[in-house]
Amino acid sequence: MDGRGRWLDNVFIERLWRSMKYECVSLHAFETGSELRVGLTKWITHYNGQRPHAALAGRTPDEAYHDVPMPSGPGLTPDQRANSSAVRMAA
Template sequence: MDLLKTQYLATPFYGYRKMSVWLEAKGFKVNEKRARRLMRLANWQTIYRAPRTTIAIKAHKKYPYLLKGLEITHKNQVWATDITYIPMNKGFMCLCAIIDLHTRYVLSWSTSNTMSAQWCAETLQETIDKHGVPEIFNTDQGSQYTSEIHTSILIINNIKISMDGKGRAIDNIFVERLWRTVKYENVYLQAYTSTISLYNGLKKYFELYNEERFHQSLDYSTPSKMY
């Protein structure tokens, strides 16, 4: 069971079929039925792929991607944002974060049970109120970010709008890496069952991420120290 637990924590998206194949590859004779029974006994639930977060609306204006070839040299030069789904016992919660690309500092984050433009706009405004304005703000082409309520905040504050190319998650690679880190270092390990526990858990994690977690890309400094 210890070996099975280690692999589950590493690949919580494996169902009993893939877990059975993995165990057999390691030399253990464990069929699908037994793998399913062991996972049920341990109360392990497979983390399934969440719905898409990027849903574009053709009528909304799209902005060009401004980060290609850009040397990011100082804080508040470029901020980036994205939304991801956090799996819960029943359904999902949405997590939005805004980060400073030069320092990897998580400027703000917010959770919601709906993926609305209003929610994203409020998160953006709160971040500006607390940290000032960046030169460039990068997003994907999701309808939340192309909406007037969101882009108007950027335009009013003279912030250049940058948007990833359609279907190019690599254009927002730093936020994608943040999501992977948050999920594997916190969410998948904690298996949150309520919105309150999720909020409190993420609050502690992002404090650790900013203040204590060393980043190789920052020469093993912390985002807080660099920001």
């Protein structure tokens, strides 16, 4: 992690760990490692497949990764979405 541009990689990972900590681990009192594994698996599935992300223009990470077209509707216009630096960085 000491190469050029590596700080940007670290930003995304730190954000993921922060979200996991506040949205899953801190809210549940897991008694065993097995319970923790099941809880984290459910949270990661929700995070990647169901939870929209502002940095991805309201898409889920699965939609952005698999390049699913963004639905039209309230929020950013298609031109704004196409020019969004966050969408370009995530893709």
